[in-house]
Amino acid sequence: MFNILISDPLSEDGIRPLREAPNMNLVNETNLSTEELEDRIGEFDALLVRSQTQVTRELINKATRLKIIGRAGVGVDNIDLDAATENGIIVVNAPNGNTNSAAEHTIAMLMSLSRNIPQAYHALKHKKWDRKKYVGVELKNKTLGVVGLGRIGAEVAFRAKGQRMNVVAYDPFLTKERADKMGIGYGTLEEVIEQADFITVHTPLMKETRHLINAEAFERMKQGVHIINCARGGIIDEDALYDAIVSKKVAGAALDVFEEEPFIDHKLLELPEVVATPHLGASTIEAQEIVAVDVSHDVLSFLNGDVVKNPVNLPSVPGELMHKIEPYFHLAEKLGGFLIDLTKEVAEEINISYSGDLSDMEVAPLTRNTIKGILKRHLGDHVNDVNALYLANKKGIVVNENKTSSTKGFTNLITVEVKSKSGTRKVAGTLLNGFGPRIVKVDEYSVDVTPEGHLVVIQHVDQPGVIGRMGSTIAKHQINIATMQVDRSDIGGNAIMVLTIDKHLEEEAMEELKSLEEIKEVTPIDL
Numbered sequence: 001m002f003n004i005l006i007s008d009p010l011s012e013d014g015i016r017p018l019r020e021a022p023n024m025n026l027v028n029e030t031n032l033s034t035e036e037l038e039d040r041i042g043e044f045d046a047l048l049v050r051s052q053t054q055v056t057r058e059l060i061n062k063a064t065r066l067k068i069i070g071r072a073g074v075g076v077d078n079i080d081l082d083a084a085t086e087n088g089i090i091v092v093n094a095p096n097g098n099t100n101s102a103a104e105h106t107i108a109m110l111m112s113l114s115r116n117i118p119q120a121y122h123a124l125k126h127k128k129w130d131r132k133k134y135v136g137v138e139l140k141n142k143t144l145g146v147v148g149l150g151r152i153g154a155e156v157a158f159r160a161k162g163q164r165m166n167v168v169a170y171d172p173f174l175t176k177e178r179a180d181k182m183g184i185g186y187g188t189l190e191e192v193i194e195q196a197d198f199i200t201v202h203t204p205l206m207k208e209t210r211h212l213i214n215a216e217a218f219e220r221m222k223q224g225v226h227i228i229n230c231a232r233g234g235i236i237d238e239d240a241l242y243d244a245i246v247s248k249k250v251a252g253a254a255l256d257v258f259e260e261e262p263f264i265d266h267k268l269l270e271l272p273e274v275v276a277t278p279h280l281g282a283s284t285i286e287a288q289e290i291v292a293v294d295v296s297h298d299v300l301s302f303l304n305g306d307v308v309k310n311p312v313n314l315p316s317v318p319g320e321l322m323h324k325i326e327p328y329f330h331l332a333e334k335l336g337g338f339l340i341d342l343t344k345e346v347a348e349e350i351n352i353s354y355s356g357d358l359s360d361m362e363v364a365p366l367t368r369n370t371i372k373g374i375l376k377r378h379l380g381d382h383v384n385d386v387n388a389l390y391l392a393n394k395k396g397i398v399v400n401e402n403k404t405s406s407t408k409g410f411t412n413l414i415t416v417e418v419k420s421k422s423g424t425r426k427v428a429g430t431l432l433n434g435f436g437p438r439i440v441k442v443d444e445y446s447v448d449v450t451p452e453g454h455l456v457v458i459q460h461v462d463q464p465g466v467i468g469r470m471g472s473t474i475a476k477h478q479i480n481i482a483t484m485q486v487d488r489s490d491i492g493g494n495a496i497m498v499l500t501i502d503k504h505l506e507e508e509a510m511e512e513l514k515s516l517e518e519i520k521e522v523t524p525i526d527l
């Protein structure tokens, strides 16, 4: 049974897939204080939030069972992603479900601002019929500057063209081709804000975008510019905005989001030029249902061991590609586990090479699985796909990945090399069509071993009788040999045996094997 906490209001229809799934115990507690949340978070396997719940490092450190955080929406600035990653907790979001809702809200705010609708409404409600005070400005032929032309920014640009506005955008990823195709202008941030009559921001809130629109930016703008923020509080410096409105540089601002929410007692709200909504961009029945469905599906998939569609702290791999590489996950993790047991030391450098069919695939998930297999041996079961690379990095382990189209006799091959204080060890494996994963190389020796169960790698000198003596020693300890592979460098030279046995090779049997004259090294490996 998985315990799932929903700590912000989510659409009841949207979370139905989770509610109806077997083994899912949903707890809806949307009014918990920070302290209550910290006290209870240890009970839960999954946490579902919108933008209200602050998923801080302190909370994550107390979330000892937590495996997944689902954000029903786009922005994940209320979640400490580093802390989640370090703790091996996957974060998923629902990036597409509220695009339309947020774009429509932005247009509503743009029009409210240009025609003073909220102010006029408020006056009328207070029995004031004032037609002169609320004369507006038209949008037609005015320039809208869009800062951040992602999902929402692009939708806003498209709709603003419907209002016959000229649109000019800045986004670091915006190319001339795309701008031409959309029928909009483009420029640097400075060029865009200098030209625009209305400026709307649609970037995520990150270190790089905090106070992107600051006092200096307001200086550059046209006299009487209008500002809209339906993205995130903090992209615009609220104090600088206040000063720019008071000085009449900015004619008005429409704000849905604020540096601190809830936003109630702030000097900006006292200015008649400011129209505001309490973070309602995504608040439509349709958007709330879609984001809750999307995030519920991902949480369900993850808890059931399936692939998620919208991971935030893992690179996302398209479904079709995932389908192709998923069969290699097991092989990659087993190769990592096999090799680190063989190495017997902590890895200092890990080199992973993909060849044949794998050379033109996105192999990052396989690299993570290999690293997971390696690190689990030293760091335990809390190592997972989410934190494997982070932990390797933190331990100072160098990870290199390379691809080669050369087939080396196999249609696909993963070769893993570990460098440690005592030298370099290597293992290679393949996925045999219809026969599953196989280890085909151990160091320079060729073998054919299923990476499963109890294995023993014995390095020895190629001499008559050694296999027999090894067999009798093992038999003495009541251990049955299921499979055996032997290879050698040359006649009478170094050689290797890889055995699959029916139970773990105990210390006593291992010591006895090691005492045989021709045997140099015995390594039990349990996969």
Ligand SMILES: NC(=O)C1=CN([C@@H]2O[C@H](COP(=O)(O)OP(=O)(O)OC[C@H]3O[C@@H](n4cnc5c(N)ncnc54)[C@H](O)[C@@H]3O)[C@@H](O)[C@H]2O)C=CC1
Pocket (backbone or CB within 6 Å): 073, 074, 075, 076, 095, 098, 099, 102, 147, 148, 149, 150, 151, 152, 153, 170, 171, 172, 173, 202, 203, 204, 205, 208, 209, 212, 230, 231, 232, 256, 257, 279, 280, 281, 282, 283
């Ligand atoms: N008010 C509300 O209720 C809602 C707010 N949002 C917020 O809207 C924002 C945009 O969301 P989406 O369009 O879905 O995200 P998106 O990821 O599709 O687009 C963001 C765009 O910003 C661009 N960008 C990043 N850094 C930039 C910079 N320094 N200057 C200019 N552009 C930059 C990116 O290249 C990207 O194209 C997010 O902050 C999100 O949290 C989203 C939904 C509802």
Ligand SMILES: O=C(O)CCC(=O)C(=O)O
Pocket (backbone or CB within 6 Å): 050, 051, 072, 073, 074, 075, 076, 098, 279, 281, 282, 283
């Ligand atoms: O959950 C909400 O209502 C806020 C949505 C939002 O801000 C986002 O998706 O980034």
